[in-house]
Amino acid sequence: MTYYKSLLLTTIIFLAVGCSTKESVDLLVVNAKVYTVDDTQKTASAFAVHQGRFVAVGETESLQNQYKASKVIDAQGKAVTPGLIDAHCHFYGLGQNQQVVDLVGTKSYQEVLDRVVAFHDEKPTVFIRGRGWDQNDWEEKKYPTKEALDALFPDTPVALERVDGHAYLVNQAALDLAGITTDTEVAGGSIEKENGALIGILVDNPMALVDAVMPKPTVADIVTALKDAQRIAFSYGLTTVNDAGLNRDVIEIIDSLHQTGDLKMRVYAMVSNSPENLDYFLPKGVIETPRLRVGSVKVYADGALGSRGATLREAYSDRDHHFGAMVTGVKEIEALAKRIAATDYQMNTHAIGDSANIVVLRAYAEALVGTTDKRWKVEHAQIISPEDFDYFNGGIIPSVQPTHATSDMYWAEDRLGSKRMAGAYAFKTLLDKAGTIALGTDFPVEQVSPFLTFLAATARQDTSGYPEGGFQIQDGLTREETLKGMTLWAAYSNFQEAERGSISVGKMADFVIYHQDMMQVPLMEVPNTEVYRTYVGGELVYE
Numbered sequence: 001m002t003y004y005k006s007l008l009l010t011t012i013i014f015l016a017v018g019c020s021t022k023e024s025v026d027l028l029v030v031n032a033k034v035y036t037v038d039d040t041q042k043t044a045s046a047f048a049v050h051q052g053r054f055v056a057v058g059e060t061e062s063l064q065n066q067y068k069a070s071k072v073i074d075a076q077g078k079a080v081t082p083g084l085i086d087a088h089c090h091f092y093g094l095g096q097n098q099q100v101v102d103l104v105g106t107k108s109y110q111e112v113l114d115r116v117v118a119f120h121d122e123k124p125t126v127f128i129r130g131r132g133w134d135q136n137d138w139e140e141k142k143y144p145t146k147e148a149l150d151a152l153f154p155d156t157p158v159a160l161e162r163v164d165g166h167a168y169l170v171n172q173a174a175l176d177l178a179g180i181t182t183d184t185e186v187a188g189g190s191i192e193k194e195n196g197a198l199i200g201i202l203v204d205n206p207m208a209l210v211d212a213v214m215p216k217p218t219v220a221d222i223v224t225a226l227k228d229a230q231r232i233a234f235s236y237g238l239t240t241v242n243d244a245g246l247n248r249d250v251i252e253i254i255d256s257l258h259q260t261g262d263l264k265m266r267v268y269a270m271v272s273n274s275p276e277n278l279d280y281f282l283p284k285g286v287i288e289t290p291r292l293r294v295g296s297v298k299v300y301a302d303g304a305l306g307s308r309g310a311t312l313r314e315a316y317s318d319r320d321h322h323f324g325a326m327v328t329g330v331k332e333i334e335a336l337a338k339r340i341a342a343t344d345y346q347m348n349t350h351a352i353g354d355s356a357n358i359v360v361l362r363a364y365a366e367a368l369v370g371t372t373d374k375r376w377k378v379e380h381a382q383i384i385s386p387e388d389f390d391y392f393n394g395g396i397i398p399s400v401q402p403t404h405a406t407s408d409m410y411w412a413e414d415r416l417g418s419k420r421m422a423g424a425y426a427f428k429t430l431l432d433k434a435g436t437i438a439l440g441t442d443f444p445v446e447q448v449s450p451f452l453t454f455l456a457a458t459a460r461q462d463t464s465g466y467p468e469g470g471f472q473i474q475d476g477l478t479r480e481e482t483l484k485g486m487t488l489w490a491a492y493s494n495f496q497e498a499e500r501g502s503i504s505v506g507k508m509a510d511f512v513i514y515h516q517d518m519m520q521v522p523l524m525e526v527p528n529t530e531v532y533r534t535y536v537g538g539e540l541v542y543e
Helices: 002-020 060-066 091-097 109-122 147-152 172-178 207-211 219-235 248-260 275-284 330-341 354-367 386-394 402-408 412-416 427-434 450-458 479-485 488-493 523-528
Strands: 023-030 033-035 046-050 053-058 067-074 079-082 084-089 128-133 158-162 167-170 189-194 197-204 238-246 266-272 292-300 346-351 377-380 397-400 511-514 531-536 539-542
Touching (some): 023 060, 046 060, 053 060, 060 067, 084 091, 084 397, 084 488, 091 238, 109 128, 158 172, 167 172, 167 207, 172 197, 197 207, 219 531, 219 539, 238 248, 238 531, 248 266, 248 275, 248 292, 292 330, 330 346, 330 354, 354 386, 450 479
Parallel strands (some): 023 067, 238 266, 266 292, 346 377, 377 397
Antiparallel strands (some): 046 053, 079 511, 158 167, 189 197, 531 539
């Protein structure tokens, strides 16, 4: 009898010890449909998070037996992906846009004017700013002119930025303040005229003359803009944003907000190409904290196709003798490439037209001789001559925005002609050549939603289902490729694939839970996807 009592006591002690050996973690997510974006374990139903990182990824029953958690989330079959990365956007610019006239979606110049008047009536200011108009969306597709603005605001300067950020419509008060006359000349863009008179349209570099006389944002303005942008971005499941062009003051404010905990968004900051920025940052080397990486330079080769600022090898099909203009000169790009190649910084260059792209690709190829794993990017890589795609075999990364294709498809062939369309918005071709592709939105040029990116990359259609069969569908991506482009490949392009981009043991616990499964629903339903919860480092930042 004593023997059986002893055996029973030993069994109880063993079970108690066994129960107590469960490892403690901060968070356990179970009963989920997890798309890990990890090739060694593509799907799972559970994962554990401790101290901001994934510590286990597997199946629900196994992880429940192995871990006890301070908090358990039963996902009830919901889809989960790694935190989404927007590989090219203007995060700070999105926040700034919350304080100016929203002109996105206007269907006529009159609607632009109506919105400006309504905004100024509500928030009077000494300098009116707005952004988002696109004459390609209007019945009258010509550039607007300043006469109506002059009549409405004879004494208040007005600057209304085109949706792509590459043109201003300004009134005479703004021209006068900036000192712009019919004799003003600025390389790398155009000051548009009709019959020898200024019409108020400035394309690319001349815009800087107006920028110089605008009221400068205060620190409080910058902080408000960053927080506004974060709130919007988290609601779409974004946990890392690649801000394509920031100055030192904004970067330093981002860093300070990270340190105080007031900004939780992870930011890959491309330093705007200016002598002051480069002289300050390049000697410092790459700066990296858990939430900030400063290690790349954003350069503009040319302008945008919609404003006819993209630089083409042959004239625009809809404008004789017009080739666009290089925003940064060829020799300057070549010199910049060599200077940056001597550092650990990446060179990320905006290139839209086929002429601009070959200038950039050749400069990269020459500057990168003898180097390894630089991961330089071509931002947009929008129109490539067929013979130039092979440049992407050499470790150059295409960073593209799929919704540009579905926004531009209504008029792009008018600009380019049918022959050049074969190398336009060629995402699959770029992926096949480079082996990787980083996907973004370019917001606020396009909408923030990564789900529109997903539709445009895969179906190559807009939300109306146009065009049937997809726009140049041979260059569409699969769902798996698209998800990788928004997570792991974007992280790789940022030198951060060891820390984020997949739900893998050891990586930062950035993840998103969705109300529907964009990997399974019909493609046309993907834009309706809503984020249930967004987590950064295991912390809930949006619900």
